[in-house]
Amino acid sequence: MSKKDRTSDTVPIHLYGLRRGTVTVVTLICGLFAAFILAPLLWLLINATKTQANVYGTPGFWFARPFHLFQNLSALGRDVSGAGVYLQWLGNTLLYAGSAAIGATLLSAMAGYGFARFGFRGSNALFYLVMSTLLVPITSVALPLFLVYAKVGLVNSVWGMILPSMVSPVGIYLMRTYIDASVPRDLIDAARMDGAGEIRIFLRIVLPLTVPGLVTVLLLTVVAVWNNYFLPLIIFSRNRLYPLTVGLSSLSHAAETGSKAELVPVLIAGGLVTILPLIVLFLFLEKYFRGGALQGSTTG
Amino acid sequence: MTDTIVRPGPAATRDSRRAPRRRRRREWPGAVFVSPHLLALALFMLVPTVYAVYDSLQTTQLIGGTHYSGLANYRTVLHSAQFWEGVRRVLIFTAVQVPVTIALAFFFAAVFDAGIVKYSRFFRTVFFMPFAVPGVVAAVMWSFLLLPDFGPYAKVAQSLGFGHVDFFSSKLILPTIVVIVVWEWTGYNVTILYTAMKSLPQQVTEAAIMDGASLRTIILRLKLPMVRPTIVMLCFLNTVGALQLFTEPSILAAFQPQAVSYGFTPSLYVYNTAVGSGDYNLGAAAAVVLALIIGALSLGAFAIRKRAGEFR
Numbered sequence: 001m002s003k004k005d006r007t008s009d010t011v012p013i014h015l016y017g018l019r020r021g022t023v024t025v026v027t028l029i030c031g032l033f034a035a036f037i038l039a040p041l042l043w044l045l046i047n048a049t050k051t052q053a054n055v056y057g058t059p060g061f062w063f064a065r066p067f068h069l070f071q072n073l074s075a076l077g078r079d080v081s082g083a084g085v086y087l088q089w090l091g092n093t094l095l096y097a098g099s100a101a102i103g104a105t106l107l108s109a110m111a112g113y114g115f116a117r118f119g120f121r122g123s124n125a126l127f128y129l130v131m132s133t134l135l136v137p138i139t140s141v142a143l144p145l146f147l148v149y150a151k152v153g154l155v156n157s158v159w160g161m162i163l164p165s166m167v168s169p170v171g172i173y174l175m176r177t178y179i180d181a182s183v184p185r186d187l188i189d190a191a192r193m194d195g196a197g198e199i200r201i202f203l204r205i206v207l208p209l210t211v212p213g214l215v216t217v218l219l220l221t222v223v224a225v226w227n228n229y230f231l232p233l234i235i236f237s238r239n240r241l242y243p244l245t246v247g248l249s250s251l252s253h254a255a256e257t258g259s260k261a262e263l264v265p266v267l268i269a270g271g272l273v274t275i276l277p278l279i280v281l282f283l284f285l286e287k288y289f290r291g292g293a294l295q296g297s298t299t300g
Numbered sequence: 301m302t303d304t305i306v307r308p309g310p311a312a313t314r315d316s317r318r319a320p321r322r323r324r325r326r327e328w329p330g331a332v333f334v335s336p337h338l339l340a341l342a343l344f345m346l347v348p349t350v351y352a353v354y355d356s357l358q359t360t361q362l363i364g365g366t367h368y369s370g371l372a373n374y375r376t377v378l379h380s381a382q383f384w385e386g387v388r389r390v391l392i393f394t395a396v397q398v399p400v401t402i403a404l405a406f407f408f409a410a411v412f413d414a415g416i417v418k419y420s421r422f423f424r425t426v427f428f429m430p431f432a433v434p435g436v437v438a439a440v441m442w443s444f445l446l447l448p449d450f451g452p453y454a455k456v457a458q459s460l461g462f463g464h465v466d467f468f469s470s471k472l473i474l475p476t477i478v479v480i481v482v483w484e485w486t487g488y489n490v491t492i493l494y495t496a497m498k499s500l501p502q503q504v505t506e507a508a509i510m511d512g513a514s515l516r517t518i519i520l521r522l523k524l525p526m527v528r529p530t531i532v533m534l535c536f537l538n539t540v541g542a543l544q545l546f547t548e549p550s551i552l553a554a555f556q557p558q559a560v561s562y563g564f565t566p567s568l569y570v571y572n573t574a575v576g577s578g579d580y581n582l583g584a585a586a587a588v589v590l591a592l593i594i595g596a597l598s599l600g601a602f603a604i605r606k607r608a609g610e611f612r
Contacts, residue, residue, distance in 0.1 A: 118330020
């Protein structure tokens with residue numbers, strides 16, 4: 001993961017016996033796809049600065065006067081549509097994503113350590129059970145969850161959102177792989193010889209050695225919860241509890257059907273503020289996200 | 301699993317005959333470390349699933365309350381033309397979107413890995429960006445970008461001589477959603493495939509170059525077979541995601557109500573039945589049928605691959 005990553009150009013090009021033009025052509029293809037990816041994000045950035053009339057009436061990929069960005073942003077602090085307050089949704093999202101990520105990281109680290117360094121009876125079968133839930137994303141459990149919540153009083157409860165988000169099969173897989181690679185068995189055995197308890201070993205030896213893996217699981221869970229739509233849509237009926245995704249969805253309904261002017265640019269500005277934190281997180285902590293892609297190199 | 305009694309009870313004696321005492325001491329912490337996650341898994345995944353099955357076998361009436369009704373809800377779902385229409389649509393969507401996404405991702409991962417792209421670091425970062433964009437925001441952006449008449453893409457289509465193009469017409473709505481989902485997920489798949497290729501041994505590639513193998517041969521005959529397990533896994537993950545298509549059409553429905561019907565996809569059918577119409581029993585039955593369809597497809601694919609000698 002560490003050294004291999006840094007060699008960006010693996011093989012000198014002339015060795016492939018390629019024509020010089022090939023590099024240009026392939027780079028152009030990548031450029032076209034990059035334009036396809038960036039265009040909507042650019043559009044979002046530009047149109048967050050417009051008035052509603054200009055969103056519809058001026059070219060989408062160029063700025064137009066009056067410059068309305070600050071009015072649109074300040075509207076995020078008020079209930080402009082009757083659907084709720086954007087800033088409250090932002091706070092909720094931070095709360096849900098933060099607590100779920102910390103919980104998921106801790107649970108995944110414990111379980112990953114349990115699977116990686118202990119051979120208890122049934123551990124393999126259990127590990128496969130955990131991995132099989134990878135094929136059952138939380139979206140398909142959302143409605144059944146709601147039905148159970150209705151019975152036990154977890155509807156419109158913050159816990160109803162946070163607790164299920166702590167179940168992270170990918171997190172366990174990553175932590176198991178990571179602990180296998182970076183926590184030597186001898187070290188644990190030596191600590192046992194010295195009479196350290198199991199919990200102390202986990203806290204003092206295992207966790208410090210797996211910090212990069214922990215950060216990766218943390219980030220992946222933050223993104224997953226931040227982007228989750230189906231679960232909160234089903235379990236929350238009070239707009240004070242909405243996360244950003246459900247809030248923006250109700251705002252877009254209001255913008256489309258309502259007679260209130262100026263909702264569309266507020267919606268666009270809201271979308272921009274929703275993705276900026278994650279993009280910044282991603283640009284600064286890119287290498288940890290790439291560690292998350294290790295789930296791709298299946299060890300079988 | 302956790303018979304960790306200090307006094308060797310009847311259960312433990314069998315164990316101690318099989319393994320020395322020190323092994324047993326190594327066993328119990330593992331089970332303890334694993335248990336919190338398994339408890340959460342049971343409470344928030346297994347219990348709801350079982351409860352959904354139970355709920356789908358009941359019927360709630362205004363007068364008389366809830367009573368057991370056997371497979372009546374399943375009959376209603378299976379006879380619903382809307383539901384099957386949605387299943388058909390989502391199958392077509394999956395059959396197009398997943399191969400397109402993975403083929404694009406493999407192409408980009410392979411050229412980045414071969415080092416024949418300038419600025420490849422920049423491109424990798426840009427491609428991954430949509431991963432940070434919630435489906436809701438993506439669908440809102442594309443709704444405006446693809447607006448008929450006003451939207452920039454409709455204007456481009458017009459200037460290219462396609463005349464009046466409506467991306468949300470009944471003919472184009474599915475391709476439109478394919479484009480949106482490809483935009484969202486290709487970069488994520490590129491990153492995973494690229495990482496998998498980077499972890500392959502370098503000597504093999506170098507040996508192939510020494511033998512004068514062309515780049516195409518190296519990519520298709522050497523790297524493709526080596527990352528096949530990763531591709532299989534990505535196929536599974538993308539397919540399970542695609543079959544549950546919900547976010548994009550449900551947001552598009554806010555802007556283009558005529559384009560997205562009540563049962564446009566099975567997930568929308570489940571949502572609109574349970575939350576929209578308040579018929580939770582029928583919604584639960586539809587959710588169980590959808591889960592069974594997804595499970596059957598996954599297992600079928602698994603069986604075929606197993607016979608073909610994968611997953612040894």
